[in-house]
Amino acid sequence: MKIDIITALPELVTGWVDNSILRIGTSKNLLDIRVHDLRDWTSDKHRTVDDSPYGGGPGMVMKVEPFAKAIRDLRTKDSVVIMPSPEGDVYDQSVARSLLTEKHLIxxxxxxxxxxxxIxxxxxxxxxxxxxILTGGELVAAMISDSVCRLIPGVISDIGSANSDSFENGLLDCDYFTRPPVFEDHAVPKVLISGNHKAIENWRKQDSLEKTAQKRPDLIKKLKNKK
Ligand SMILES: C[S@@+](CC[C@H](N)C(=O)[O-])C[C@H]1O[C@@H](n2cnc3c(N)ncnc32)[C@H](O)[C@@H]1O
Incomplete structure (x- = not known):
């Protein structure tokens, strides 16, 4: 998958791209992620990307020309151009799954x-x-890229782990525990150290169901309506 991120603050994004799971995807040639400085598509001496709003009022507005030019240069027939915006479709795991089938996100x-x-x-x-409301779209671009790219087989070492996370089957994931078996009087559920795989699977299913019913009853309702 190819991802282009166009921003007036490239350093905000490059640090994350170079230090996140995306670096692993890139090193395995599963991802091609480029961060672009919006100012490269300006034409004035000051490389201006914003101006005051027509009609007056507080705040500045980002100019359309640099973005339009950047999109024109980067877009191919396989591209989906996404603008993070409070007025967009609210992001969730099903949107992440749907973007996974795309070849190129801008x-x-x-x-x-x-x-x-x-725009x-x-x-x-x-x-x-x-x-x-966030200050800018960079965090949202990072959030979407992270959640989509981790679903690409090979990006994280065990895709089974991503596939069993919350929302993949409509429920919250179960709790997980690791050593030590007892910490400050708090013991892990005995079944998890029993070695009985069937019992462990059943415990996880039950924990996931109970947790979802308690914390996100809306998800249970959604599942029931699907049937
Ligand atoms: C301060 S916000 C602008 C908010 C806009 N005036 C409004 O009230 O809807 C600046 C930028 O941050 C991004 N942004 C802020 N909150 C967001 C959200 N909840 N979802 C997606 N993008 C968001 C968008 O790219 C937006 O253009």
Whole structure:
């Protein structure tokens, strides 16, 4: 999978790309991730990427031209151009799964009051991280890239681990424990050190179900409605 991230603050993203799971995917040639400086697509001496809003009011607006030019240069027939935005579809594991089938993702990262509204003519979709406001789109581009790329077989060493995480089967994952067997009077559930694989599997299923019913009853309802 190829990912291009267009941002006015490339250092914000490069540190994460170079130090996250994505570095492993890149070193195995499973990923090709490039971070681009939006200012490379400006044409004035000051490499301006923002301006004051028409109509006045507080805050600056990111200019449409540099983004439009960058998209034009990077887009191929396989590209999906994503703009992180509070007005987009709210991101979840099913959206991550759907993006996994794409060959090329391009992220454009807004700041301030956002990108000039005419950007909607140049993008394919908007994705929201949830009902809260971040300073810029970089964290959302990183969040989406991380959650999609870890599902590519080979990026993390055991894809079975990713496939059994929360939301993959509609439920929260069970609890996990490791050594020591007792820590400050707190013992791990006995069944997990019994060596009985069937019993361990049953305990995990039960823990996952109970936890979901208690913490996320909406997920159980969703599963029931699917049937
Ligand atoms: C301060 S926000 C702009 C908020 C915008 N004026 C609004 O109220 O909807 C700057 C940028 O951060 C990103 N951003 C902020 N919150 C986000 C969220 N919940 N989901 C996705 N992107 C978000 C978007 O790229 C946005 O253009």
């Amino acid at each position: 992220f454009i990262c807004g700041h301030y009051k956002g990108i000039d509204g005419r 909607s003519n140049y993008i394919d979709r908007m994705i929201s991280a949830g009902d809260f």
